[in-house]
Amino acid sequence: MNLAHLTINTSKKLELADSERIEHLLKPRWIGYGHSQKILGKLEDLLVFPKQSRMPNLLIVGETNNGKTVLVNRFRDKHPPLDNPNGDAIILPVLYIQAPPGPDERGIYNAILNRLFEPYGKSEATDSKRDRVVSVLRQLDLGMIIIDEIQHLLAGPYTKQRTCLNALKYLGNELCVPLVGIGTAEAIRAVQADPQLANRFNPEILPKWKLDQEYLRLLASFEKVIPLKQPSNLINRELAELILNMSGGTIGEISTLLNMASIFAIKNKIEKITKQTLEESGYIGPHLRKQAAARV
Numbered sequence: 669m670n671l672a673h674l675t676i677n678t679s680k681k682l683e684l685a686d687s688e689r690i691e692h693l694l695k696p697r698w699i700g701y702g703h704s705q706k707i708l709g710k711l712e713d714l715l716v717f718p719k720q721s722r723m724p725n726l727l728i729v730g731e732t733n734n735g736k737t738v739l740v741n742r743f744r745d746k747h748p749p750l751d752n753p754n755g756d757a758i759i760l761p762v763l764y765i766q767a768p769p770g771p772d773e774r775g776i777y778n779a780i781l782n783r784l785f786e787p788y789g790k791s792e793a794t795d796s797k798r799d800r801v802v803s804v805l806r807q808l809d810l811g812m813i814i815i816d817e818i819q820h821l822l823a824g825p826y827t828k829q830r831t832c833l834n835a836l837k838y839l840g841n842e843l844c845v846p847l848v849g850i851g852t853a854e855a856i857r858a859v860q861a862d863p864q865l866a867n868r869f870n871p872e873i874l875p876k877w878k879l880d881q882e883y884l885r886l887l888a889s890f891e892k893v894i895p896l897k898q899p900s901n902l903i904n905r906e907l908a909e910l911i912l913n914m915s916g917g918t919i920g921e922i923s924t925l926l927n928m929a930s931i932f933a934i935k936n937k938i939e940k941i942t943k944q945t946l947e948e949s950g951y952i953g954p955h956l957r958k959q960a961a962a963r964v
């Protein structure tokens with residue numbers, strides 16, 4: 669069998685039973701692509717930026733399901749917490765939190781304290797929580813704070829939104845660390861409404877995929893890690909276009925569609941992704957899901 673269409677690691681998976689191959693297919697995987705490498709590079713630069721009171725920040729913006737969280741998790745995994753044998757506390761290069769569901773300053777502090785396994789009382793006053801967060805984080809030699817789903821803070825009453833953004837600004841200034849916000853396009857609008865924030869947050873966009881060389885490279889990378897016995901030649905124009913149209917062009921949907929078509933191909937002994945396996949895989953794209961929802 670010619671297995672040039674697979675990585676060596678993936679070709680080994682062909683020895684597995686079909687059910688195990690499907691299980692492997694559904695595991696999280698990382699595929700590097702141009703935009704992801706560029707943003708990872710910017711995050712690396714921020715992490716070593718000399719500490720000063722006015723640190724640069726970054727806002728990573730993209731549609732839902734387009735790889736923002738996977739990207740920052742990749743970065744976080746590269747910079748795990750370190751034991752610090754000579755000090756009291758660990759060293760924490762990257763603190764990652766999800767914004768609370770609404771614009772709630774206490775919720776931000778709770779998210780940080782939870783992440784650090786620091787106990788806190790429900791009734792503790794906001795000021796005291798803020799001070800504790802700063803003093804705990806100071807001991808950890810923190811390098812960066814990443815706030816995912818930052819658009820949650822930017823819903824609801826305007827004054828509460830500002831309070832939350834000011835709280836983040838305060839943490840960044842006090843700790844001299846860069847802030848990295850992750851969110852959808854609403855986040856960019858809200859940050860730009862505040863001039864002081866707008867000139868500190870550089871937006872980096874993760875755009876949707878379109879039919880270009882970079883997209884074809886992505887498809888080729890997917891093909892290499894999907895354990896099918898036959899080459900699918902996903903970069904063939906007809907297939908590439910079909911995948912883009914069915915998925916709507918986010919990496920999450922592309923990945924789900926390819927997985928479903930591959931499972932169909934394994935179960936039906938077709939062993940490659942074709943127009944038929946894509947169309948008969950049972951995959952329902954985001955626009956069809958929206959239409960279905962509108963009917964109920």
Ligand SMILES: Nc1ncnc2c1ncn2[C@@H]1O[C@H](COP(=O)(O)OP(=O)(O)OP(=O)(O)O)[C@@H](O)[C@H]1O
Binds near residue numbers: 699731738921923924
């Ligand atoms: N680099 C990658 N390589 C392979 N698959 C990826 C990659 N990035 C994202 N994916 C796929 O896309 C899915 C969605 O990615 P992710 O959760 O990062 O989206 P998101 O932009 O954070 O969406 P949301 O705004 O809804 O939180 C992942 O579950 C994964 O299947």
Ligand SMILES: [Mg+2]
Binds near residue numbers: 736737738816
């Ligand atoms: Mg996400």
